[in-house]
Amino acid sequence: MNEHYFAVIMAGGGGTRLWPLSRKSRPKQMLRLFGEHTLFQVAIHRLEGVFDPDHILVVTVADQAAKLREQWPEIPAENYLLEPMPRGTASVVGLAAVALQKRDPEATMAILTADHFIQDEEKFRRLLIAADEIARQGNLVTLGISPTYPSTGYGYIHRGKTAGEYQGMEAYEVLSFKEKPDEANARLMLQSGDYDWNSGMFIWRVDRILGEFQRLMPDLFGKLAELSQAWDTQARDEALSRIWPAIKSETIDYGIMEKAERVVVLPAKGLGWNDVGSWDSLFDVIPADQDGNIIVGADHIGIGTSGSLVFNDGSGRLIVTIGVKDLVLIDTGDALLVCTKESAQQVRLAVSQLKKANRQELL
């Protein structure tokens, strides 16, 4: 293990795409989709051998911190960085950079997600080690995901010429970042073979990313500098509370990556990555039974039932399905979702209606 290498887990997301299981009080990273462990626990567990718990930082918001800490008590309390309120991924990276620079000016940080699925964890660890090597040379590294279908839900990264081989894997200079495309452009990019999905996972040296903040997001950099001054003093919390509300929400992709210098992509082939962005994506990550059904936590009787997901959390009731195909059925204590696989993305419409109706108890 490299003592200058740190993981930064972004675990502050709300996320309602897995409603009714995910709620404000139970964000996606706290869900137990695959068994006994939460997505957050899975995300930490797969870092074993690359990062000690002491070298794992978690950026979250105040009201999630206590629950997350229970999930992995070995991570020291001071490694939890609390945003007073969410301000986009740029400020998450900035906050972690400020903290790490104080702790280790030579630090490399791997910005990782808390709520994604990765099939081949061994490969993921090799990618992280390779990315550290690339980052040490002063590059901003992004992990690319080899696209498997013309997704309109992800951003794309255009690969340029090779940037060398690391841990047996080829890295490439990045020509450009493309925002979420329409269907036609998604097909073109998939066919060309020159594009990877933007995974939202980045690896860089703290000094390099702070340099890019200074150059590309000077306003945010000024605020981070102010925070840095207060960091090792009793004024840290006060500074955070004062500075954070004034930050304009921005993503690291738009704020930095699209304009940064020396950006390298490390494509991950066959990683089995999935952002579990909607209920239908569970069919890509959980093995189905012989009828194509996935039954999680449910006391279920299926008659003529195929291609369906039956998920029970909290109600304990018997669920009987008859003659249904490609259906998603999520049964929680106070809400029940029944939708077709095809319309799983529209869960957000239901959540919008609940917001409009101010039904806080269900959000």
Next chain:
Amino acid sequence: MNEHYFAVIMAGGGGTRLWPLSRKSRPKQMLRLFGEHTLFQVAIHRLEGVFDPDHILVVTVADQAAKLREQWPEIPAENYLLEPMPRGTASVVGLAAVALQKRDPEATMAILTADHFIQDEEKFRRLLIAADEIARQGNLVTLGISPTYPSTGYGYIHRGKTAGEYQGMEAYEVLSFKEKPDEANARLMLQSGDYDWNSGMFIWRVDRILGEFQRLMPDLFGKLAELSQAWDTQARDEALSRIWPAIKSETIDYGIMEKAERVVVLPAKGLGWNDVGSWDSLFDVIPADQDGNIIVGADHIGIGTSGSLVFNDGSGRLIVTIGVKDLVLIDTGDALLVCTKESAQQVRLAVSQLKKANRQELL
């Protein structure tokens, strides 16, 4: 009102075709499918003007009697006839005939169901009055339902020549009863126009039906005679308990109607009768909204939802449906049924599985 005319409501059925709402402890006649009233209450209410509460008998089993009595307290306690155990509709009729013969040897009895839907209640009352007139002349009257589709779920009655007009409605001699047909025969009978569905509602004089029992079911008649002897004594309950277990279960249709003399059918056109035999039948009796949905008792958000039934009883939870069509969703406190309209008849398969697994708490 005719003082010699009595209604006999058969309310002892179990019935699991409306599972998970209907259970052993909550049989179909106790369900509130159409609002605040149970099917039993609806069945009694539509008799108003034809039968006083005092002239309404209810045949049921012991463990249902108390709950039924709460439903309509005006019916005297002694009008409840309790079978020690169900023994088919022939013995139900026999029990009622024994009781009525003691009370009024000139009685006519209308055997009616407790769990069917009738749209045109005014017409139903006219039919009952006409049937009484026909029965007084010594005929066994059956109410026929004009078929609206080639059902394979009902028995059919073959009409013969006219038997006169009563209350402006034509009655016919019955040529024969046909058991539930296959699809091809159902089509032929529908096309011929000479057949009515067997509604299971009958009207006859007590002396006439007892005469047919003596001729066609002598064994049962012997037992009924024995019961009759004990009826007005303290030995009634003992006699019932002793006699009933020895009765062979038989339907009145098979035991009597198919072989009886002087059988007359009174066809009910446009009665809007429905036996509510499965969840999909609710679409025939409850008006749907503009999307073809029927929402009963449910806190429901529907997005792209059409032709579906969402029924909530007891859970109170929010139900969200997205992108579903022709779906039936029955949410009760301890069980949830999701099936297509098309497969609503297969609910019995689920109930069979529960029986096999001895899951009494769900039956």
